[in-house]
Amino acid sequence: MDQTTLQQTIAKLAPNAVFNTNPQFVEAVVPANELHQVAKALKDNSETQFDFLCNQTGIDQKGELKVVYHLRSTSLNHACVLKASASNREDAILDTVSDIWAAAEFFEREIFDLLGIRFTNHPDMRRLFLEDDFQGFPLRKDFVDNVNIIEF
Amino acid sequence: MVEKAEVILGENEQYVINMGPQHPSTHGxxxxxxxxxxxxxxxxxxxxGYIHRGIEKMCEANTYQQIIHLTDRMDYLSAHPNNEAVSLLVEKALGIEVPERVKVIRTMLSELGRLGSHQLWWAAFGMDLGALTTFFYGLRDREKILDIFEESFGSRLLHSYICPGGLMNDIHPNFKTRVKELIPYLRKKLPEYDQLLTGNVIFTERSKNIGIMTKEDAISYGITGPSGRGSGFACDVRKAEPYSAYDRVDFKEILMTEGDTFARYQVRILEMYESIKILEQLVDQIPDGDYTVKMKPIIKLPEGEYYQRVETARGELGVYAVSTGEKFPDRMRFRTPNFSNLFIIDKLARGHKIADLVAISGSLDLVIPDIDR
Amino acid sequence: MAFSIYDFSSFTQSIHQLLSGVMSPAWVLVSELVLVGLVFLMFYALLGLALVYLERRVCAFIQNRLGPNRVGPQGIFQTIADLIKLLFKEIFIIKNADKFLFNLAPFIVIIASMMAIGALPFAKGLHAMDFNIGVFYILAVTSLGVVGILLAGWSSNSKYSLLGAMRSGAQIISYELSVGLSMLAIIIFSGSMQLSVIVESQANGWWIFKGHIPAFISFVIFLIAATAETNRGPFDLAEAESELTAGFHTEYSGIRFAFFFLAEYMNMFLAAALATTLFLGGWMPLHFGVDTQFNHIMDFVPPVVWFFGKTFFVIYIIMLFKWTFPRLRIDQLLTLEWKYLLPINLFNIVLIAFLVMMGWHF
Incomplete structure (x- = not known):
C-alpha cells in the first residue's frame, strides 16, 4: 500500500488525527484520549494490521512530552508513525498500549524511567534502569543533574 | 487460650533466588x-540498569561523528552494524550517496562481525549447557576474524570504523587475501561445531521443546534477529529493506518454525554459512575508489525526524533521530534488539527447570550493555 | 609364579619384625598405624596434586590449549603453587552460617574418600586393610561423602548451596544403586567380597573378558554411575557452575574449598581404581593365552605399574566425559538412572547369576 492510501485508511480509523509531513513514514498525531482506541483499531483492522511495534519512545520537544510509536505490519509490509502528547509536564499521563503489543510494556517502563510519562493501566509501572529513589527524569530537557555535573 | 493455627513452613512460599548481577550464565x-x-x-x-550509561542522553551533547563511538559500546559484539546504522541515518538525512567501495566493504565487515558474534555465542551457549570445550573451539575461529579487524583498523572489539560518509580510513592491503583465506578455513571448521554439539544426544535433549516461542509472541514482543526467525518471524532487515550492498548478494533468510531453543540454535548455525556465502560473493568485487565522501567537519542534519534500521547479529537495530538543524541531535533513540529480546524470558522459562532457564537465556543471545545502553 | 618377585608381604613382614625387635607389641601396633597413616597422607596429597595436574593437561589437550606450562618443566609444579595459594587464602565464614557444621563438612567429605582408599589393593600384599567384606566396606564408606555435601549446602546459609546439595543428594542416592548392583555382578562371578580375592580370581583373565557381555555391560554401567557418584561432568549438577555458580561449595574458600576439590579428585581415583580392581584385573598383568612369551614379559612389569596404569587409563576416560559432553538436567539424570540403568542392571544380574550357575564363564 502506498503512502497516500495508507494515510487515507488511517484517517478513516482515526478521524481526529492530524497528519504531519514526513518523507519516510505516514505520521499521525492522535489526541491522547483516543490513543488506545486508535492503536487497537490499527492493529485489528484487516487493511492496516500493524502487529509489530518496532519502536516506542518518548521525546521532549518544545516543552511538550510526546510518545512516538513506530508501527509495522509483518504481513502487509507497511509502516507508520503514531504520535501522542501528554497534556502537561508535571503530571504527564497517557494510556498504555501494552495490552495491544506486549513489547510496549517494557518500552513504557523505560519511557517512565527516563521521561516521567506515566501510563495508565500499565501492569507494572516502575523504573527500569535507574534506582527506585532517583530524583527527576534524565531525558527531559530541564533535567539538572546535581551529582554528575556535566556542562557543555 | 488462643488456639494455635497449624503452620506448615514453606508450603506456599516462594524460594527466591537472585541470579546475577554476577553470575556465570547471565553474560554480563x-x-x-x-x-x-x-x-x-x-x-x-x-x-x-547495572550498566546503564545514558548513551541516549549523551548523544544530545555530541556531534554525529562522536556518536559513532558511543554506538560501539552498546552491542560490542556487532560494533560495525551499530556504526553503520548511525552512518546510514546521517547519509540518508543529508542525501549523500557513498561510493560503491564503501558499500561493499561495509557489508563485508557486517558479515564478518556477524560470524564472529555467532561464534562467540555458540562458544558461550555450549558453556551454559556445561560443555566447556565449545568455548575454545568458538574462540579459536573468532580469533581469525578479529585478526583481520585488527590489521585493518587497529582494534578488535570497539572499531568505530564506519563513519558518516564512508569509512574512517582505507582497508589494509591484506584485507582481501585474509578474507579469502578465512572462507575455506571456516568452511572446514564450522562442521566441527555440529560434530561437537549439534548431534549430541544430551544437547538435543536439553534444547528441543524447551522455551517454545510462538510466532505471534515473537511479533508481539518484538523479538527480532535469529531468535525471532527461530519462530518463523521473517524479520531480516537485510531482506526486507536492503541497505549497503545487501541488494546485490544472494543469500537465504533462515527461518525455522519450531520456536524452541534448538530452532534458535540452528538458525544461528545456518546463518554462519549464509554469511560465508555473502563474503564469498563480495570478496572479489571490492571496487576501487574513494573510501569516503568528503564530509564537513561539523554535520548539521536538516530539521526533521529520521529512522534507520539495520540488522545486527542479534536483530533489528533502529536509530531514531530528531534534529532541530543543530550540530547535536535533539533526541537520539536506539531501538536495540536485545532490549526487546530479553523480556520474553519470563514467558518462555515459566514451568521449566533452572537449567532450562540458562539454556533459554543463552539461546536468546543477550548482550547486556545493549539492553541498558 | 613371577608375581612373587614383587610380593610386598615379605617387605611388610620385615618391617614388622624389625619393629617387634625394638619395642613391645602394643607400641609396634601404634607405630605401624602411624606409619601407615603417614604413608597414606603423603600418597593422598601427592596423588591429588598429580590428578589435578593431569586433568588440566588433558583438558587443555582437548580444548586446543597448552595448559599449565610455566611453573617448572611442563608446568608440573603448577598445582603445588596453587596449593600454596589456597593454603594462604583467607577462610571466611559468611554471616548466620552454622559454623560447626560448616567447618565439619569438608572433613567428612575428605575422610570418607580417604577411608575408602585405604581398602584398595595396590599390589600383592600392598594394602592397608584387607577386609573380607571389602566391596561392602567401600560402598558404605563412600556413601558417607554425601552427608558432607548435604551439610555443606545446608550450613552455608546460601540458596545456591542448598540447591546444589539437594541435587547432589538425589543424584548420589540414586546412582549408589547402580554402582552397588554392577559391583554385585563381580561378586557373583568371583564368589567373594574380599578385594584381594577378587583380584586373585582374575589371574587367568580379567572379568571384563571372562564374564562375556554381561560383565561388559556391568563395566559400562559402573563407569557411568561412578562418574555420577563422584559429581563429575556430565553429571556435575551439584556444582553446575553455569546454573548454581559453584553449587554446594559456593561459600567455601581457601583450604576448605581445596578439601572439596581434592575429595572430588580422590573419589574419581577411587572410582577408577575400583573399576580396575573389579573389572580390569587389579594389579594382574595383561595375559593372552596360556604360558606364552608375551605373558612372561608382561609378568616382569611390576603390579603397581599395572594397577596405576589401568587406573589412569580409566581416569582418562572419565576426564574425556567431562570435557566433551554438555551437562544433563536433574530430571534427565534421574530418568537415566531409574528408567534405564537400574532395569538393565537388574536384568543383567539375573543373567550373570544364571551364567555362573551353569558354569558358562571361564
Whole structure:
C-alpha cells in the first residue's frame, strides 16, 4: 500500500488525527484520549494490521512530552508513525498500549524511567534502569543533574 | 487460650533466588529474580540498569561523528552494524550517496562481525549447557576474524570504523587475501561445531521443546534477529529493506518454525554459512575508489525526524533521530534488539527447570550493555 | 609364579619384625598405624596434586590449549603453587552460617574418600586393610561423602548451596544403586567380597573378558554411575557452575574449598581404581593365552605399574566425559538412572547369576 492510501485508511480509523509531513513514514498525531482506541483499531483492522511495534519512545520537544510509536505490519509490509502528547509536564499521563503489543510494556517502563510519562493501566509501572529513589527524569530537557555535573 | 493455627513452613512460599548481577550464565550484569518451586521456575523478573550509561542522553551533547563511538559500546559484539546504522541515518538525512567501495566493504565487515558474534555465542551457549570445550573451539575461529579487524583498523572489539560518509580510513592491503583465506578455513571448521554439539544426544535433549516461542509472541514482543526467525518471524532487515550492498548478494533468510531453543540454535548455525556465502560473493568485487565522501567537519542534519534500521547479529537495530538543524541531535533513540529480546524470558522459562532457564537465556543471545545502553 | 618377585608381604613382614625387635607389641601396633597413616597422607596429597595436574593437561589437550606450562618443566609444579595459594587464602565464614557444621563438612567429605582408599589393593600384599567384606566396606564408606555435601549446602546459609546439595543428594542416592548392583555382578562371578580375592580370581583373565557381555555391560554401567557418584561432568549438577555458580561449595574458600576439590579428585581415583580392581584385573598383568612369551614379559612389569596404569587409563576416560559432553538436567539424570540403568542392571544380574550357575564363564 502506498503512502497516500495508507494515510487515507488511517484517517478513516482515526478521524481526529492530524497528519504531519514526513518523507519516510505516514505520521499521525492522535489526541491522547483516543490513543488506545486508535492503536487497537490499527492493529485489528484487516487493511492496516500493524502487529509489530518496532519502536516506542518518548521525546521532549518544545516543552511538550510526546510518545512516538513506530508501527509495522509483518504481513502487509507497511509502516507508520503514531504520535501522542501528554497534556502537561508535571503530571504527564497517557494510556498504555501494552495490552495491544506486549513489547510496549517494557518500552513504557523505560519511557517512565527516563521521561516521567506515566501510563495508565500499565501492569507494572516502575523504573527500569535507574534506582527506585532517583530524583527527576534524565531525558527531559530541564533535567539538572546535581551529582554528575556535566556542562557543555 | 488462643488456639494455635497449624503452620506448615514453606508450603506456599516462594524460594527466591537472585541470579546475577554476577553470575556465570547471565553474560554480563543482568539480574534475574527467580521464584522457584523446588527446581521449577515459577516466575522470572529481569532487573536491568547495572550498566546503564545514558548513551541516549549523551548523544544530545555530541556531534554525529562522536556518536559513532558511543554506538560501539552498546552491542560490542556487532560494533560495525551499530556504526553503520548511525552512518546510514546521517547519509540518508543529508542525501549523500557513498561510493560503491564503501558499500561493499561495509557489508563485508557486517558479515564478518556477524560470524564472529555467532561464534562467540555458540562458544558461550555450549558453556551454559556445561560443555566447556565449545568455548575454545568458538574462540579459536573468532580469533581469525578479529585478526583481520585488527590489521585493518587497529582494534578488535570497539572499531568505530564506519563513519558518516564512508569509512574512517582505507582497508589494509591484506584485507582481501585474509578474507579469502578465512572462507575455506571456516568452511572446514564450522562442521566441527555440529560434530561437537549439534548431534549430541544430551544437547538435543536439553534444547528441543524447551522455551517454545510462538510466532505471534515473537511479533508481539518484538523479538527480532535469529531468535525471532527461530519462530518463523521473517524479520531480516537485510531482506526486507536492503541497505549497503545487501541488494546485490544472494543469500537465504533462515527461518525455522519450531520456536524452541534448538530452532534458535540452528538458525544461528545456518546463518554462519549464509554469511560465508555473502563474503564469498563480495570478496572479489571490492571496487576501487574513494573510501569516503568528503564530509564537513561539523554535520548539521536538516530539521526533521529520521529512522534507520539495520540488522545486527542479534536483530533489528533502529536509530531514531530528531534534529532541530543543530550540530547535536535533539533526541537520539536506539531501538536495540536485545532490549526487546530479553523480556520474553519470563514467558518462555515459566514451568521449566533452572537449567532450562540458562539454556533459554543463552539461546536468546543477550548482550547486556545493549539492553541498558 | 613371577608375581612373587614383587610380593610386598615379605617387605611388610620385615618391617614388622624389625619393629617387634625394638619395642613391645602394643607400641609396634601404634607405630605401624602411624606409619601407615603417614604413608597414606603423603600418597593422598601427592596423588591429588598429580590428578589435578593431569586433568588440566588433558583438558587443555582437548580444548586446543597448552595448559599449565610455566611453573617448572611442563608446568608440573603448577598445582603445588596453587596449593600454596589456597593454603594462604583467607577462610571466611559468611554471616548466620552454622559454623560447626560448616567447618565439619569438608572433613567428612575428605575422610570418607580417604577411608575408602585405604581398602584398595595396590599390589600383592600392598594394602592397608584387607577386609573380607571389602566391596561392602567401600560402598558404605563412600556413601558417607554425601552427608558432607548435604551439610555443606545446608550450613552455608546460601540458596545456591542448598540447591546444589539437594541435587547432589538425589543424584548420589540414586546412582549408589547402580554402582552397588554392577559391583554385585563381580561378586557373583568371583564368589567373594574380599578385594584381594577378587583380584586373585582374575589371574587367568580379567572379568571384563571372562564374564562375556554381561560383565561388559556391568563395566559400562559402573563407569557411568561412578562418574555420577563422584559429581563429575556430565553429571556435575551439584556444582553446575553455569546454573548454581559453584553449587554446594559456593561459600567455601581457601583450604576448605581445596578439601572439596581434592575429595572430588580422590573419589574419581577411587572410582577408577575400583573399576580396575573389579573389572580390569587389579594389579594382574595383561595375559593372552596360556604360558606364552608375551605373558612372561608382561609378568616382569611390576603390579603397581599395572594397577596405576589401568587406573589412569580409566581416569582418562572419565576426564574425556567431562570435557566433551554438555551437562544433563536433574530430571534427565534421574530418568537415566531409574528408567534405564537400574532395569538393565537388574536384568543383567539375573543373567550373570544364571551364567555362573551353569558354569558358562571361564
Amino acid at each position: 550484569v543482568l539480574r534475574f529474580e527467580l521464584s522457584l518451586k523446588g527446581e521449577i521456575v515459577d516466575k522470572v523478573v529481569p532487573h536491568c
